[in-house]
Amino acid sequence: MESIKAVKIKNIGILTSGGDSPGMNAAIRAVVRASYYYNLYTTGVIRGYDGLIKNEFMHLDRKSVANIIQRGGTVLKTARSEGFMTKEGRELAYKNLRAKRIDALVVIGGDGTFTGANVFSQEFDIPIVGLPGTIDNDLAGTDFTIGYDSALNTVVEAVDRIRDTAESHNRLFIVEVMGRDSGLIALRSGIGVGAESIMIPEAKMTVNDLIDRLERGRKDKSSKIIVVAEGDRSGGSFQIGETLKEKFPNYDIRVSVLGHIQRGGKPSCMDRVLASRLGVAAVEGLLSSKSGVMVGLVNQEVTYTPFSQAIKHIDAETVTPGWMKLVDILSL
Amino acid sequence: MESIKAVKIKNIGILTSGGDSPGMNAAIRAVVRASYYYNLYTTGVIRGYDGLIKNEFMHLDRKSVANIIQRGGTVLKTARSEGFMTKEGRELAYKNLRAKRIDALVVIGGDGTFTGANVFSQEFDIPIVGLPGTIDNDLAGTDFTIGYDSALNTVVEAVDRIRDTAESHNRLFIVEVMGRDSGLIALRSGIGVGAESIMIPEAKMTVNDLIDRLERGRKDKSSKIIVVAEGDRSGGSFQIGETLKEKFPNYDIRVSVLGHIQRGGKPSCMDRVLASRLGVAAVEGLLSSKSGVMVGLVNQEVTYTPFSQAIKHIDAETVTPGWMKLVDILSL
Amino acid sequence: MESIKAVKIKNIGILTSGGDSPGMNAAIRAVVRASYYYNLYTTGVIRGYDGLIKNEFMHLDRKSVANIIQRGGTVLKTARSEGFMTKEGRELAYKNLRAKRIDALVVIGGDGTFTGANVFSQEFDIPIVGLPGTIDNDLAGTDFTIGYDSALNTVVEAVDRIRDTAESHNRLFIVEVMGRDSGLIALRSGIGVGAESIMIPEAKMTVNDLIDRLERGRKDKSSKIIVVAEGDRSGGSFQIGETLKEKFPNYDIRVSVLGHIQRGGKPSCMDRVLASRLGVAAVEGLLSSKSGVMVGLVNQEVTYTPFSQAIKHIDAETVTPGWMKLVDILSL
Amino acid sequence: MESIKAVKIKNIGILTSGGDSPGMNAAIRAVVRASYYYNLYTTGVIRGYDGLIKNEFMHLDRKSVANIIQRGGTVLKTARSEGFMTKEGRELAYKNLRAKRIDALVVIGGDGTFTGANVFSQEFDIPIVGLPGTIDNDLAGTDFTIGYDSALNTVVEAVDRIRDTAESHNRLFIVEVMGRDSGLIALRSGIGVGAESIMIPEAKMTVNDLIDRLERGRKDKSSKIIVVAEGDRSGGSFQIGETLKEKFPNYDIRVSVLGHIQRGGKPSCMDRVLASRLGVAAVEGLLSSKSGVMVGLVNQEVTYTPFSQAIKHIDAETVTPGWMKLVDILSL
Incomplete structure (x- = not known):
């Protein structure tokens, strides 16, 4: 996890990868400003690992990240990269990094990003620190990922x-x-909206359980909201809708898929502060010879977690029962 | 249009009908407060024409509409009514109105609402004035309907x-x-979001026209938005997406259906002001013996238009070409 | 108003001047895209008339206005210019324009902007068309100015x-x-928020009138909002607050000055559409030899009004009584 | 802290006190629903301790808290109470509670609220649990107070x-x-907005320090934001503005006091979830014989802290240096 590198870092490359999340720009800004503070240069990589392979770089100085803290998306753009999954792709990426005299990397993304970074940092001697940038909050090693609060x-x-x-x-x-x-x-947004019930992959709740829940529930409510996670195993929101319509022909049932609006928009204050703190900590981590780790915030403290551990999903099944009881109580 | 009623109005019934729209509550408030100003009583009808038939009424005084001007939806609730499409249903509705000593009606809704009101006002001697409450802006007799601006x-x-x-x-x-x-x-939201192209029922644009448009268009744009109206005749947004994916395999194409979020939320200032002005004008219209008319705002002036004319859709085809040229220019 | 210019326009200069307003960027985008459509070049002038004098220009092509339609403020920046009020300043400005081969100007701003443009267009033979960009809505020749709706x-x-x-x-x-x-x-925001009373310069209402109003008003309201215009003649919001506290010692009275948040933020859809339509119309106006005019939208139609008329404030006193009665009714 | 009460709790009184904060309604809802879940009754006290003294109660059942989770303010209203600071006042309050057969209290508010609750729970044998409802986040015993995140x-x-x-x-x-x-x-909002500098009571920064900071800072920034806490000791925002204007006559300096908008608005998701969890935990705390304690969330775990400790402000001076360095780095 914390291999000691003899190489002194002078130029940090930064990239965003995978799905974008609100707060990525705040993280980029923090990395660039912290690098300046510690007398380092920064180089932006465009479109994630793909840009690394295709040699797409951009100059980044402290002025070029002005006035981006509040913007959704990522000014470095992001993409999925087939190429980076191959050894040739990663070799090319490393060659391009060296040619650009980039001697350390900060990668901002989710588990796919860190899986790639993990392999890359083992194959080549370049220090890499990761920042958790995903709306899903599904990484170990940080209480919250950058973008989760905004999406909620x-x-x-x-x-x-x-x-x-x-x-x-x-x-x-x-x-x-x-x-x-x-x-x-x-789970969290469901509590936030006062949902009648929540269907998530971890809870193994079936549509029949949902029907039971609705039959037991209060009949005099003027509206009911069921929040369903995209990855729910019980058939998907439209299928659930059809089943409920058959079972409750008198209900007026509608389905709404929120979709891509969830990734965009200005980051919340919490996400801006989190991204700012972690961005500075990423640079400080590299300077103290950390590599192959994701920087996170656990109980308000900065923590560095090896990529291999960060990408193991939190065991939501053990977390879930308490929250599901909360939903039951609150929707009475 | 302006039949003279000998009956002096003392108690105005109010209902909202059809799809809800932001600003309906502001309109209800204005009708109640204006009625108070002119020494009239008001009675709320719950769930539109259906509540009229099922005898669901609620007391409404000037205090009961406090603090609702900013709320989305309608405190009177709304519904579609099969019953009101039958003669028996309307007879029952009239009987209930009489029993409640309601001697005039204000109905807030869209073309379905006014179609019903038109028949009802011809069959029974009860003065009715309509308020245009729909996000669609598809009524003649008003430049804007209540809710359109908020939905945009x-x-x-x-x-x-x-x-x-x-x-x-x-x-x-x-x-x-x-x-x-x-x-x-x-059309308007497409211009507002800087859309690359807009697909609407009135324009008779085909998917091939859209493909042409994209082929002619600038290739160096970092993103493109196509806005498609629900009622577009070229196959619907998912079908358009499939066709474009086949034609442009290198594009990363996604479809997002905004859905029901468009009806909700706090009304915009414009919708609150419009609803407030029209609500007062509805009461003043009834007092000056207007009936069978929708009150609207045309060129900043209050106007009363017979229901039969209001529900004739604006001929969007004649309006469209200028707007479509605007889209072409702005998306260059 | 519509002096015929023999000079064929090839390069349009654009500037924003005075206080910024949401929608200015949408207007800039529309002018640039429309110029491209009509085979014209555009040149941005930075910081209004001051930049004209100090020779601060920026290249503007159709790509440089991408992704700005939704941004508050103005990418061309704005400033007040002492220099432009002097003959020497304006001569220098004209020299710089000629040196840049700019042969027409689009100026976006309020009455100060148009007062300057009026003098400039009379002194030098350069066609100028103005766009109403101000949150105040205090210009004749347009129903709404760009930014007014967003500020509301x-x-x-x-x-x-x-x-x-x-x-x-x-x-x-x-x-x-x-x-x-x-x-x-x-006036409009006061109706939008359901104000108890509104104090504006045009209404000549005194604090005593306000006290009367409050004494007559309903005592069982759980809150009351008085909206006061910055330019109110009765002493300013803090003075009004002090007087009311003395008169009503039992009221819990607070003063809040909204301040500069009113100029910023994303433009509303209405402002984006208005700015887009007027921006295109400004270019079309120049091409049809219009000069010394502001382009506006009156009753949904594009209109060109000489600067000298546009800057004469609408006689709000004649407009006001109807609106003040509306406030009285709605706050019952 | 956890005195054992022989009295079995059957009816919980709930009140909100002090300044309102977004999420108070979510907390009320959670207390009422959790009480129902555990077969308890709830009674609302109107306008905090003042309502307790003046005998202002309202019935609260699970339906009466429907559709309030998203509303700012508090449906129970809030007030400061002079009376409750006297022994007579508290005696009257206790008598009224007994008369209403309320045998436990949940109080939602900040340090003033808990100071009162602390005395009351020592004087009379009524179990009291507090919920941290304040935008200030200045209580020990919880990482975040309900309303802080929304205000940010x-x-x-x-x-x-x-x-x-x-x-x-x-x-x-x-x-x-x-x-x-x-x-x-x-502190947090300053980082969130990318402030140039932050002036807070804890940091003991003077205006001269600020002037130094601005003189050392980058001159090519297109704008600078200084965030000043209301309680800053260096003279207040207007005084700071005057001093800076004298020192930097070429700067265009403006002051904006955000004021009461900070207390209102819909609660953020984080505040709704926090309020929901703590509301349930308050009831569960009472049922497990807790009294004289505030329930909070520390490192994601529910914690009960005696009122006397909760109201001791966090020693922000020890926290501050790390955050101030963060501001220095990020504003480079």
């Missing part, structure tokens, strides 16, 4: 709008939120 | 978020907005 | 927040909004 | 707007945020 607020704001309509029509709404492998967006 | 802002805000992601990934996004019979939401 | 929404959103607090504490809030010479922001 | 987002959103204007005019803005005794809102 976007979901909550969208469902607040949907509830206006649901209340006016006495409707039941099935709202699908992002999270292919993780129900964490659904 | 919701669309624009959602697409701003999507663009963050689109810019970060160099993606083309197909965004479907509401409007089953009318492209007016797509 | 910002005010309404801020006061919605303040009302949460006011309702929780049974408080009376005096909220000061922008408008040094015009009460138009106060 | 409101500040950040407001300053984003101000920056649009600041950028357009090359201005320096002094923005005053809430926090009479604590700089915690200023």
Whole structure:
């Protein structure tokens, strides 16, 4: 995890990879400003690992990250890279890094990003520190990922709008939120919107359980919201909608898939502060010879976790029961 | 249009009907407060025409509409009514109105609402004035309907978020907005979001036209947004997405259906002011013996238009060419 | 108004001047894209008339205005210019324009901007068309100025927040909004927030009138909002607050000055569409030999009004009584 | 802290006290729903301790807290109470509680609220659990108070707007945020908005330090934001503004006091989840014989802290240096 590098770092390369998340720009800004503070240069890599292979770099100085802290998306752009999954691709990437005299990397992304970084840092002698930039919050080694809080607020704001309509029509709404492998967006946003029930991959709840839940539930509610994670195993939001319509022909049931709005928008204050703290800590980590690690915040303290551990998903199944009971209580 | 009623109005019934729209509550408040100002009583009808038939009423005084001007949805709730399409249903509705000593009606809704009101006002001697409450802006007799401006802002805000992601990934996004019979939401919001192209029922543009447009267009854009109205005749947003993917295999194409968030949320200032002015004008219209008319704002002036004319859709085809040229120019 | 210029226009200079307003960037984008459409070049002038004098220009092509339609402020920056009020300053400005081969100007701003443009276009033979970019809506020749609608929404959103607090504490809030010479922001936003009363320069209402109003008003309201225009003649919001505290010692009275948040933020859809239409119309106006005019939208139609007429404020006194009665009715 | 009460709890009284904060309604809802879950009754006390003395109660069942999770302010209203600071007042309060058969209290508020609760719980045998409801985050025993995160987002959103204007005019803005005794809102929001510098009571920074900071700082920034806490000891935001104007006559300096908008608005998702978890934990705490304690969340775990410890402010001076260095790095 903390291999000692004899090479003195002078020039840090930065890239964003995988799905974008609000706060990535705040993280880039923090890395660039901290590098300047510690007398280092920074070089931006465009479009993630793909840009590393295709030799797409951009100059980054402290002025070039002015006025981006509040912007969604990433000014460095992001992409998936088939090439980086091959040995040839990574060799080319390393050659390009050397040619640019980049002697350390900060990678901002999620588990796919760190899986790649893990291999790369083992194959080539370049220090790499990762920043958790994903709306999914599905990484170990940090209480929250950069973008999670903003995505939750976007979901909550969208469902607040949907509830206006649901209340006016006495409707039941099935709202699908992002999270292919993780129900964490659904879980917290579901509590935030006052959901009647929440369907997530970790909970192994079936549509029959949901039907039971609705039959037991209060009948005099003027609206009900069911939050379903994208990765729910019980058939998907439209299938759930169909089953409920058959079972409850008198309900006015609608399905709404929130989709890509969840990735965008201005980052929340929490995400800006988190990205700022972690961005500075990434540079300080590299300077203290850390490599192959993701920097995170656990119980308000900066922590460095090896990539191999960070990408092991939190065992949501052990976390879930307490939260599901909370949903049950709150939706009474 | 302006039949003289000998009956002096003392108690105005108010209902909202059809799809809800932001600003309906501001309109209800204005009708209640204006009634108080002119020494009239008001009675709320719950869930539109259906509540009229099922005898669901609620007391409404000037205090009961406090602090609702900013709320989305409708405190009177709304519903579609099969019953009101039958003669028996309308007879029952009239009987209930009489029993409640309601001697005039204000109905807030869209073309379905006014179609019903038109028949009802011809069959029974009860003065009715309509308020245009729909996000679609598809009524004649008013420049803007209550809720249209708010829905446009919701669309624009959602697409701003999507663009963050689109810019970060160099993606083309197909965004479907509401409007089953009318492209007016797509048209204005499309200009507002800086759309590459807009597909609306009125324009008779085919997917081939869209492909031409994209082939002629600038290739160095970092993202492109196509706004598609729900009612577009060229196959729907997902079908358009499939066709484009086949034609442009190198594009990263995504589809996002905005859905029900468009109906909800706090009304914009414009919608609150419009609803407030029209709500007062509805009461003043009834007092000056207007009936069978929708009150609207045309060129900043209050106007009363017979229901039969209001529900004739604006001939969007004649309006469209100028706007489509605007889209062409702005997306260069 | 429409002097015929023999000179064929090839290169349009664009500047923003005076206070910034949301939608200025959308207007700049529209001017640049429309110029491209009509085979013209565009040159940006930085920091308004001051940049004209100090020779600060920037290249503007259709790509350089990508992704700015949604941004507040102005990418061309803006400033007040003492120099442009002198003959020498304007001569220098003209020399610089000629040196840059700029043969027409689009100026975006308010009455100060157009006063300068009026003099300049009379002194030198350069066609100038103005775009109404101000949150104040105090120009003749257009129903709405670019930025007015966005500012109204910002005010309404801020006061919605303040009302949460006011309702929780049974408080009376005096909220000061922008408008040094015009009460138009106060008037519409006051209706939008459901104000108890509105104090604007045009209405000549005194604090005693306000006290009367409060004494006559309903005592059981859980909160009251008084909206005061910056330019109100009755002493300013803090003075009004002091007087009310003396008169009503039992009221919990607070003053809030909204300040500069009113100029910023993303433009509303209405402002984006307005700016887009007027930006294109400005270029088309220059091409049809218009000069010395502001382009506006009156009753949905593009209109060109001589600067000298545009800067004559609308006679708000004649407009005001109807709106003030509306406030009286709605706050019952 | 955890005195054992022989009395079995059947009816929990709930009140909100002190300044309102976003999320108080979510907390009320959680207390009511959890009480129902555990077969307890709940009674609402209106306007805090004052309502306790004046015998103002309201019925609260699980339905009466429907659809309030997203609302700012508090449906129970809040007030400061002079009476409760006297022994007679508290005796009357206790008598009223007994008469209403309320046998436990949940109080939601800040340090003033808990100071009162502390005395009351020592004088009378009624179990009391507190919920941290304040935007200031200045309580020990919880990482975050309910409302803090929402207030931060409101500040950040407001300053984003101000920056649009600041950028357009090359201005320096002094923005005053809430926090009479604590700089915690200023500290985090300052990082969130990318502030040039932050002035807080804990840091003992003088205006001369600020002047030094500005003189050393980068001169080519297009705008600068200084965030000042209300309780800053160096003279207040307007005084700082005057001093800077004298020292830097060429700067365009403006002051903006954000004021009461910071208390209002919809709670963020984080605040809704926090309020929901703590509300349930408050009821569970009472059921497990806890009293005289505030329930908080420390490192994601529910914690009960005696009132006397909770109201001791966190020693921000020890926390501050690390954050101030962060500001220095990020504003380079």
